[in-house]
Amino acid sequence: MADATLDAKGLNCPLPILKAKKALKDLKVGETLEILATDPGAIKDFEAFCRTTGNELVESGEEGEVYRFVIKRAA
C-alpha cells in the first residue's frame, strides 16, 4: 500500500504532474505516492518527471482504462 493516493483521473497535461509534485511535498522522504490517471501522456511524463527529479518510479501500469503509478519520494 502506498502512503498516499492522488486521484488525477480526468485531468489533462500538465495537471497530473503538478498535483503529483504537490502531493509528494507532503510526504516524508522514502514514503510512496500512488497516482491514478487517465491521460495516456502521463506514462512517458511520469518517467521523465522521475528521471529529472530523482524521485523513484516504483510502479507503472494499467488497470482497465486507468493508469497507475507509484512514486517514492527522494530527498
Place this chain on the structure above:
Amino acid sequence: MGDGNQMTEEAVEQTIGNAKSMTIIATKGTLDWAYPPFILATTAAAMDIDVTMFFTFYGLPLLNKKLDLQLGTLGNPAMKMPMMGMHMGMPSIVGVIPGVTSGATAMMKNMMKKKGVASIEELREAAVLSDVRIIACQMTLDLFEMDPDDMIEGIELGGAATYIESAVKSDINLYI
C-alpha cells in the same frame, strides 16, 4: 580525516551545480498562445527547475488579475472546429464575422473543461505558488498604459537587461 564533512560539502556543491534553470518570454495574449508558456513554466517548476517568465507586448495582459482570453481565429488555417460530429477547417475569412471569435472561444473553453485541461488562471496560480519568477515588461506597461495595480501579486517590473541577466545563466531559454 574529516572525510565525512568533505563528502557533505561535495554533495551540496553537486546539488547546487545540478540545479537547472529556464526562462520563457511570453509575447502573445490569445487563449491558445497563453497555454505553452504557463504549461512549460509550471511543469519545469514541478521538476525542480528554477523558472523565470518575462511578459512583454501582448503577453503582458496575461498578468492582469481579470482575464478574458479570446481565441485568435484569424490567420490560423490549422484551426479545426468541431462541427457536425467531426473537426472541420474554418476558412480564415469567417473569422472576421462579428461573433465568430467569441463563439469559437466559448466552444474551446467548453471543450477544455470537458477534457480536463487546466484554465490559464489555474496554471498562473500554480506558477506563482511554485515560486516562478515573473517579470512584467516596464516598457510595454508604459506603452499600453497599463496599471500594475490591475495585475496579480508577486510580480516584478523589469526591462530587457533584467531578462538577459537571467537568461545568460539559464540552461533553457524559450521565446513564445
